[in-house]
Amino acid sequence: MAGQVNPDLAKERENASFNTQKLTNLLYGGAEKVRRRRYIESLAFSDPAYSGDEDPVFMSREELYSSQLKRALTTVQRVKELNITEEDLSTYRNAALSGGMPGLALTWIAFIPTILQQGTEEQKQKWLKPAQDLSIVGAYAQTEMGHGTFVRGLETTATYDPSTQEFVIHSPTLTSTKWWPGGLGKTSNYATVMAQLYTQGKCYGPHNFMVQIRSLEDHTPCPGVTLGDIGPKMEGNANDNGFARFDHVRIPRENMLMKFARVEPDGTYVQPASSKLAYSNMVYLRGTFVMSAAQALASASTIAVRYSCVRRQSEMKPGEPEPQILDYQTQQYKLFPQLAAAYAFWFAARFMTQQHASITGSMEKGDMSGLAELHALSAGLKSYTTAVMSAGIDVCRMSCGGHGYSHASGLPALFSTGTSLCTAEGENTVMMLQTARYLVKCFVQSQSGKTLSGTVAYLSAVQPSPVSGERNMSDLGTQVTAFQHRAARMVRHAALQMQTEMQKGKSREDAWNSCSVLLIKAAQAHVHSFVVRNFAETVQTVEVEESVRAVLTSLCQLYSLHGITEHAGDFLMDGYLTGRDIDAASSLLSAVLAQLRPDAVALVDAFDLHDKMLHSVLGRYDGRVYEHLYQWAQKSPLNKTEVHESYYKYLQPFLKSNRAKL
Numbered sequence: 001m002a003g004q005v006n007p008d009l010a011k012e013r014e015n016a017s018f019n020t021q022k023l024t025n026l027l028y029g030g031a032e033k034v035r036r037r038r039y040i041e042s043l044a045f046s047d048p049a050y051s052g053d054e055d056p057v058f059m060s061r062e063e064l065y066s067s068q069l070k071r072a073l074t075t076v077q078r079v080k081e082l083n084i085t086e087e088d089l090s091t092y093r094n095a096a097l098s099g100g101m102p103g104l105a106l107t108w109i110a111f112i113p114t115i116l117q118q119g120t121e122e123q124k125q126k127w128l129k130p131a132q133d134l135s136i137v138g139a140y141a142q143t144e145m146g147h148g149t150f151v152r153g154l155e156t157t158a159t160y161d162p163s164t165q166e167f168v169i170h171s172p173t174l175t176s177t178k179w180w181p182g183g184l185g186k187t188s189n190y191a192t193v194m195a196q197l198y199t200q201g202k203c204y205g206p207h208n209f210m211v212q213i214r215s216l217e218d219h220t221p222c223p224g225v226t227l228g229d230i231g232p233k234m235e236g237n238a239n240d241n242g243f244a245r246f247d248h249v250r251i252p253r254e255n256m257l258m259k260f261a262r263v264e265p266d267g268t269y270v271q272p273a274s275s276k277l278a279y280s281n282m283v284y285l286r287g288t289f290v291m292s293a294a295q296a297l298a299s300a301s302t303i304a305v306r307y308s309c310v311r312r313q314s315e316m317k318p319g320e321p322e323p324q325i326l327d328y329q330t331q332q333y334k335l336f337p338q339l340a341a342a343y344a345f346w347f348a349a350r351f352m353t354q355q356h357a358s359i360t361g362s363m364e365k366g367d368m369s370g371l372a373e374l375h376a377l378s379a380g381l382k383s384y385t386t387a388v389m390s391a392g393i394d395v396c397r398m399s400c401g402g403h404g405y406s407h408a409s410g411l412p413a414l415f416s417t418g419t420s421l422c423t424a425e426g427e428n429t430v431m432m433l434q435t436a437r438y439l440v441k442c443f444v445q446s447q448s449g450k451t452l453s454g455t456v457a458y459l460s461a462v463q464p465s466p467v468s469g470e471r472n473m474s475d476l477g478t479q480v481t482a483f484q485h486r487a488a489r490m491v492r493h494a495a496l497q498m499q500t501e502m503q504k505g506k507s508r509e510d511a512w513n514s515c516s517v518l519l520i521k522a523a524q525a526h527v528h529s530f531v532v533r534n535f536a537e538t539v540q541t542v543e544v545e546e547s548v549r550a551v552l553t554s555l556c557q558l559y560s561l562h563g564i565t566e567h568a569g570d571f572l573m574d575g576y577l578t579g580r581d582i583d584a585a586s587s588l589l590s591a592v593l594a595q596l597r598p599d600a601v602a603l604v605d606a607f608d609l610h611d612k613m614l615h616s617v618l619g620r621y622d623g624r625v626y627e628h629l630y631q632w633a634q635k636s637p638l639n640k641t642e643v644h645e646s647y648y649k650y651l652q653p654f655l656k657s658n659r660a661k662l
């Protein structure tokens with residue numbers, strides 16, 4: 001039996017209606033890219049330097065921190081030895097570090113991007129190479145104990161002293177302590193610190209400063225800097241998310257990142273084209289979270305769908321063999337929407353990346369007109385996709401029954417890692433409210449006759465009045481229009497409600513707060529409608545074999561129909577869809593679940609996620625779940641000895657004394 005694939009899984013693969021490889025090629029941008037990615041991953045997977053460590057779930061916090069730090073440093077060495085190119089870097093690192101993100105990784109994820117986004121050419125010359133070579137290790141230190149969301153409320157100060165041409169970085173209160181930045185506690189020797197800029201007696205708001213925090217000789221904190229780790233978290237414990245306090249720490253004027261705003265040697269402040277350019281690195285990072293959400297949901301779906309084909313339980317018909325649990329419609333209803341959402345988000349992430357490149361390209365040339373749309377789109381997509389991903393992973397976990405609750409499934413760690421993305425880089429409610437703010441503005445503009453463009457164009461094109469007549473609910477065009485109508489109606493309703501509250505005498509701010517639940521729902525509907533439209537357009541226009549287009553079309557239909565039936569009230573509210581339409585959507589949804597059932601394993605296989613990335617006994621490619629579950633449990637530290645030492649320490653004396661009383 002060794003090496004064989006579970007026969008149920010093998011049969012699923014034989015019966016798929018399309019060529020899995022072709023879909024993988026589509027997801028990753030072509031056959032050559034897939035070949036390259038697999039090759040780069042294989043370099044990490046076959047490297048003995050990365051194997052041999054215990055499963056991270058059996059490690060202590062300190063072991064985890066050290067082991068992932070060691071691995072991260074090995075990647076740096078290997079990247080040089082193997083001539084890994086810029087294009088392949090993240091693939092290589094993800095493969096080598098899939099057991100948990102080390103603090104060092106924040107240099108790559110946040111520190112370098114901040115220098116790139118916020119530094120002048122001179123500053124990039126000075127800092128980028130050392131950061132890339134890891135001569136210096138950096139954190140992105142923005143959040144404070146008292147303020148994360150409200151960046152304008154940060155308390156750390158950077159006061160310019162023209163007599164020495166230095167900034168004085170200071171933490172005036174306990175709540176101004178930098179708190180949370182990844183890699184800040186123990187690993188980094190530099191940080192970009194977000195602080196309120198004071199010059200010539202005036203505060204100019206939050207700006208980024210490059211601050212050395214530890215000695216390059218012996219790694220002790222620099223004078224005036226107090227540092228530490230903030231303690232264990234729900235997950236991500238290989239990372240030393242840290243705290244920092246600054247006591248009048250002096251840095252040269254040149255350490256203010258000055259691509260946009262500047263302070264001249266005499267202390268004169270030179271305004272940026274937009275004050276929000278100081279936040280450009282956050283916009284970039286939020287955009288990257290959309291692909292992380294897609295990958296996390298793809299991973300959870302892969303685990304749960306494969307396991308649901310291996311697991312047999314109960315009797316569907318008396319006397320017949322136990323069915324694969326994926327044959328239960330309720331199981332399909334749990335899992336296929338997660339699978340469909342993973343595809344939808346994958347394509348949305350691709351759009352986000354293109355949009356970011358295009359708008360930042362225009363901004364480089366001085367055209368700031370796309371900044372608001374880029375911010376609204378990245379904030380809304382980050383919020384929507386990470387929220388659906390987090391809830392979806394938990395659905396996948398519960399769909400695996402008891403074994404889903406075990407760390408052997410990989411799902412608890414995936415959930416607790418994935419859910420951090422709902423909070424990091426802008427808390428999701430707050431981010432969705434930013435999108436709402438943009439939508440209300442756009443609505444007001446369209447009311448005054450302006451034609452809207454980009455992702456909000458439909459707000460001025462879609463009529464809010466009800467449309468009657470029979471609809472073909474399986475048609476993607478019909479579904480997209482229904483989603484746009486729903487979003488336009490909800491944006492209109494929220495905006496008008498705000499106007500009503502203001503007419504009744506409320507201030508704009510109070511009206512905003514009292515309508516914020518409506519506003520959030522409207523913004524979610526907008527992002528949902530964007531994701532549906534982008535999915536439908538991708539499916540309809542992409543160059544691909546017809547069998548692949550057919551399965552993607554079913555998946556897209558499922559994604560839309562699931563959204564329509566789950567949010568039926570929104571579509572029925574003004575009579576745009578009728579009860580009959582919703583009934584038709586529900587029946588179609590059942591039909592699409594059955595239609596997708598034979599392709600479910602091929603659809604998750606197409607994500608091409610290696611077992612070494614999944615870390616899941618239940619989601620193994622070969623489906624040999626039970627024998628590996630047994631083997632995995634043997635590794636539990638409690639199984640190191642036949643009789644645990646606490647028996648001798650506690651249980652034995654307790655039992656003995658109880659027995660004596662008998």
Ligand SMILES: CCCCCCCCCCCCCCCCCCCCCCC/C=C/C(=O)SCCNC(=O)CCNC(=O)[C@H](O)C(C)(C)COP(=O)(O)OP(=O)(O)OC[C@H]1O[C@@H](n2cnc3c(N)ncnc32)[C@H](O)[C@@H]1OP(=O)(O)O
Nearest residue numbers: 142148149150151152276279292295296375424425426613
């Ligand atoms: C392909 C390979 C396959 C591999 C497969 C792998 C398989 C395995 C998969 C497993 C995957 C698992 C994935 C998990 C990955 C885990 C990794 C963990 C990640 C951890 C990294 C974390 C790093 C985190 C870093 C941080 O958190 S840094 C700190 C971030 N902080 C924030 O984001 C703060 C949020 N707050 C704000 O941004 C602002 O304060 C605010 C927007 C809330 C308000 O700003 P402000 O008060 O200044 O503004 P106003 O409200 O007054 O608004 C003024 C106007 O300005 C506009 N505005 C605001 N912000 C911006 C902006 N950024 N850009 C443009 N405009 C902006 C407002 O909208 C206002 O506009 P208006 O006036 O026109 O209305």
Ligand SMILES: Cc1cc2nc3c(=O)[nH]c(=O)nc-3n(C[C@H](O)[C@H](O)[C@H](O)COP(=O)(O)OP(=O)(O)OC[C@H]3O[C@@H](n4cnc5c(N)ncnc54)[C@H](O)[C@@H]3O)c2cc1C
Nearest residue numbers: 140141142143147148149180181182420424425426427429
């Ligand atoms: C895993 C992880 C990694 C992180 N890494 C970093 C890092 O590297 N660097 C860094 O600087 N920071 C980092 N952070 C911090 C992170 O950016 C913040 O925690 C995040 O921005 C949320 O801010 P907060 O904690 O202040 O939440 P809060 O704003 O206190 O949120 C609490 C509640 O208040 C609500 N709320 C707040 N403001 C409003 C509003 N205006 N309207 C309506 N509701 C509101 C929120 O919706 C939420 O329900 C990290 C956090 C995590 C969890």
